[in-house]
Amino acid sequence: MSLDLRIPLGLMFLIVGAMLSIYGFVTRGSEIYFRSAGMDINLIWGIVMLVFGLSMFLLGRYSDRHPKAPAVEGTDRPLGHGH
Amino acid sequence: MNLTTIDWLIMLLYFVFVLGIGFALKRFMKTSKDYLQAGRSLPAWICGLAFISANLGAQEVIGMGASGAKYGIVISQFYWIGAIPAMIFVGVFMMPFYYGSKARSVPEFLRLRFDEKTRAWNACTFAFMTVLSSGISMYAMARLIQTLHVFDSLFIHLGWPLQWIFHLSIILSALIVLCYIFLGGLTSAIYNEVLQFFLIVAGFLPLVWVGLKNVGGWSGLKTSLPQAYMHSWQGLGSAHTNPLGVDWFTLVAGLGFVLSFGYWCTDFLVIQTAMAANSEESARRVPLIAAVPKMFFPFLVILPGLIAIATPAVMRHTMGQAAPDGMAGTATAGAENLNAGKGLIPAKVDPATGKIMLDTHGQPVLDYDLAIPNMLLHYFPTGILGLGLTALLASFMSGMAGNVTAFNTVWTFDLYQAYIHKGASDAHYLKVGKWTTVVGILISMGAAYLVMGFNNIMDTLQLVFSIVNAPLFATFLLGMFWKRSTGHAAFIGLVGGTLAAVLHHGLTLSAGASPGIHGGWIHVVHTYPSAMALDFSQAIFAFTVNFILAVVISFMTKPRPESELVGLVYSLTPKPVEHHMAWYARPSVLAIGLLVLLVGLNFVFR
Numbered sequence: 001m002s003l004d005l006r007i008p009l010g011l012m013f014l015i016v017g018a019m020l021s022i023y024g025f026v027t028r029g030s031e032i033y034f035r036s037a038g039m040d041i042n043l044i045w046g047i048v049m050l051v052f053g054l055s056m057f058l059l060g061r062y063s064d065r066h067p068k069a070p071a072v073e074g075t076d077r078p079l080g081h082g083h
Numbered sequence: 084m085n086l087t088t089i090d091w092l093i094m095l096l097y098f099v100f101v102l103g104i105g106f107a108l109k110r111f112m113k114t115s116k117d118y119l120q121a122g123r124s125l126p127a128w129i130c131g132l133a134f135i136s137a138n139l140g141a142q143e144v145i146g147m148g149a150s151g152a153k154y155g156i157v158i159s160q161f162y163w164i165g166a167i168p169a170m171i172f173v174g175v176f177m178m179p180f181y182y183g184s185k186a187r188s189v190p191e192f193l194r195l196r197f198d199e200k201t202r203a204w205n206a207c208t209f210a211f212m213t214v215l216s217s218g219i220s221m222y223a224m225a226r227l228i229q230t231l232h233v234f235d236s237l238f239i240h241l242g243w244p245l246q247w248i249f250h251l252s253i254i255l256s257a258l259i260v261l262c263y264i265f266l267g268g269l270t271s272a273i274y275n276e277v278l279q280f281f282l283i284v285a286g287f288l289p290l291v292w293v294g295l296k297n298v299g300g301w302s303g304l305k306t307s308l309p310q311a312y313m314h315s316w317q318g319l320g321s322a323h324t325n326p327l328g329v330d331w332f333t334l335v336a337g338l339g340f341v342l343s344f345g346y347w348c349t350d351f352l353v354i355q356t357a358m359a360a361n362s363e364e365s366a367r368r369v370p371l372i373a374a375v376p377k378m379f380f381p382f383l384v385i386l387p388g389l390i391a392i393a394t395p396a397v398m399r400h401t402m403g404q405a406a407p408d409g410m411a412g413t414a415t416a417g418a419e420n421l422n423a424g425k426g427l428i429p430a431k432v433d434p435a436t437g438k439i440m441l442d443t444h445g446q447p448v449l450d451y452d453l454a455i456p457n458m459l460l461h462y463f464p465t466g467i468l469g470l471g472l473t474a475l476l477a478s479f480m481s482g483m484a485g486n487v488t489a490f491n492t493v494w495t496f497d498l499y500q501a502y503i504h505k506g507a508s509d510a511h512y513l514k515v516g517k518w519t520t521v522v523g524i525l526i527s528m529g530a531a532y533l534v535m536g537f538n539n540i541m542d543t544l545q546l547v548f549s550i551v552n553a554p555l556f557a558t559f560l561l562g563m564f565w566k567r568s569t570g571h572a573a574f575i576g577l578v579g580g581t582l583a584a585v586l587h588h589g590l591t592l593s594a595g596a597s598p599g600i601h602g603g604w605i606h607v608v609h610t611y612p613s614a615m616a617l618d619f620s621q622a623i624f625a626f627t628v629n630f631i632l633a634v635v636i637s638f639m640t641k642p643r644p645e646s647e648l649v650g651l652v653y654s655l656t657p658k659p660v661e662h663h664m665a666w667y668a669r670p671s672v673l674a675i676g677l678l679v680l681l682v683g684l685n686f687v688f689r
Contacts, residue, residue, distance in 0.1 A: 012100045032464035037296040042466040
């Protein structure tokens with residue numbers, strides 16, 4: 001398949017991460033964070049997801065531009081020594 | 084539940100990506116192999132994550148959280164003893180036969196190794212079970228959406244009756260799953276399973292973090308729970324000294340050997356993802372890669388159950404009783420049933436009387452299935468709540484999708500091509516595969532409504548699954564590792580083992596249950612301390628009957644010539660070589676590393 005999964009996966013986490021961190025930044029100090037033990041979990045986790053998404057996306061783009069030789073299907077027997 | 088725009092946006096974005104992946108893959112679907120076997124071209128890490136996600140439906144997530152809240156860390160054994168050894172075995176020893184034999188499905192392997200009748204039996208029972216499982220998943224998702232009141236405000240806003248929420252959930256999930264599988268086949272299902280894997284981690288890791296912080300960290304959790312909750316081996320010397328009601332032998336032999344090997348080594352639902360890998364080496368690595376996250380998943384799905392028990396209840400954030408069918412919106416967080424509950428877990432309320440349900444000792448019966456949903460509602464503010472919910476929805480859908488793709492492969496290759504229409508063009512089978520997806524989804528929807536209409540159908544189906552699966556591993560074990568075993572023996576052993584499981588179920592009962600769907604419907608000759616003990620012992624019994632029957636009949640029948648069994652039986656097949664791989668990529672090295680980790684985890688939580 002020539003669709004590298006890391007590209008859509010990275011993109012999705014990137015967008016969700018950006019949405020969460022922006023929302024978390026805007027609502028920082030709000031009483032909605034009482035329930036998450038006082039942490040601005042939207043901002044913190046948004047940034048974590050953003051970084052993860054970005055790295056996945058970049059990895060996917062990188063390997064898309066530097067394609068490996070096509071994989072040969074299966075491994076033909078016989079391999080090694082039988083008994 | 085109060086969802087705000089950001090929660091809806093996150094959910095919507097997920098659906099856009101799911102469908103987008105389907106559309107993006109459509110152009111690659113040119114042959115039946117592309118569609119039903121993902122072209123056998125995917126890298127090991129993708130297949131590995133899909134391998135564990137295929138099993139990690141939301142029922143599993145909610146069920147494991149519930150069991151964690153009920154029994155404690157001992158439930159991790161379903162992920163440790165009950166999965167890791169089998170995943171290592173299938174990767175190291177069995178995958179070369181599945182992948183190397185060029186079989187396109189597990190039933191097809193049985194035809195290559197044994198004969199048509201063994202394949203037909205396996206294909207029919209498997210196809211039947213997969214579409215029904217997919218229906219159960221669909222039903223459970225619609226119920227959860229009702230219980231959490233996800234769509235209530237939307238429906239009230241639009242002036243639609245709340246009873247339609249169930250139907251809308253079924254239709255919506257069916258359409259989305261149908262769309263992305265119809266377009267992108269197995270590849271699409273696998274890609275979405277990987278997406279779901281990361282979503283579950285992203286949604287549950289902060290839940291555990293915030294939850295643990297709130298109860299005072301690990302040490303706070305330990306002090307607020309009964310001591311037995313934090314140990315996985317304590318009291319397993321006898322069935323009467325632990326809450327599971329099983330002793331260590333039944334746990335290890337029943338769960339750790341028969342059930343676990345029967346599932347992870349033979350169930351095409353998970354094996355199909357490994358068979359989609361781009362080489363035999365990758366296929367062997369798939370279950371081994373999957374075993375790493377599998378081992379640590381208890382900390383994501385079981386631990387929240389324990390935290391739910393340890394959290395002091397704050398009523399305004401949590402749900403009370405699950406809404407009965409067609410009554411969404413009537414369930415409110417009743418103060419009474421939360422007070423009678425434990426932590427975030429409310430007591431069950433009898434829908435007929437509105438009173439709290441009590442067990443035989445006069446204690447309230449707790450609704451453990453609400454452990455995970457209540458954790459999400461209690462600890463997550465809007466924003467990340469949308470992410471947590473999306474993770475749950477994603478796991479429901481990919482649970483369905485895995486079943487549907489397994490069904491369309493087995494139907495197309497093992498039933499349609501084998502018995503209905505042989506020798507057609509590949510384009511024809513591609514078309515059949517695609518339209519089977521539609522039929523599979525329609526049957527699943529029918530099953531979902533069947534489960535809704537008849538209360539005990541779910542129990543009956545689970546019972547049928549456990550009876551059919553119980554003897555299965557003996558057939559594969561003998562087939563792959565004993566060249567003398569024959570087709571007649573395999574078939575009679577399989578049928579005999581299944582009948583033995585039926586008979587065992589009819590003759591035994593678990594303590595406290597009444598004869599009927601839970602056993603003892605012929606005559607009760609033995610009573611087990613718990614339902615789990617009955618399940619595990621039944622599996623051991625069915626496996627043993629299948630094994631003995633197959634061995635005896637093999638000696639009475641003529642074996643196939645050895646030349647026909649090369650590539651299908653261990654002793655007649657050249658061993659895969661590993662010396663050209665980097666040391667850390669060798670399956671044997673990975674296997675040893677996994678075993679060390681497994682022992683380590685069991686030692687820490689002994």
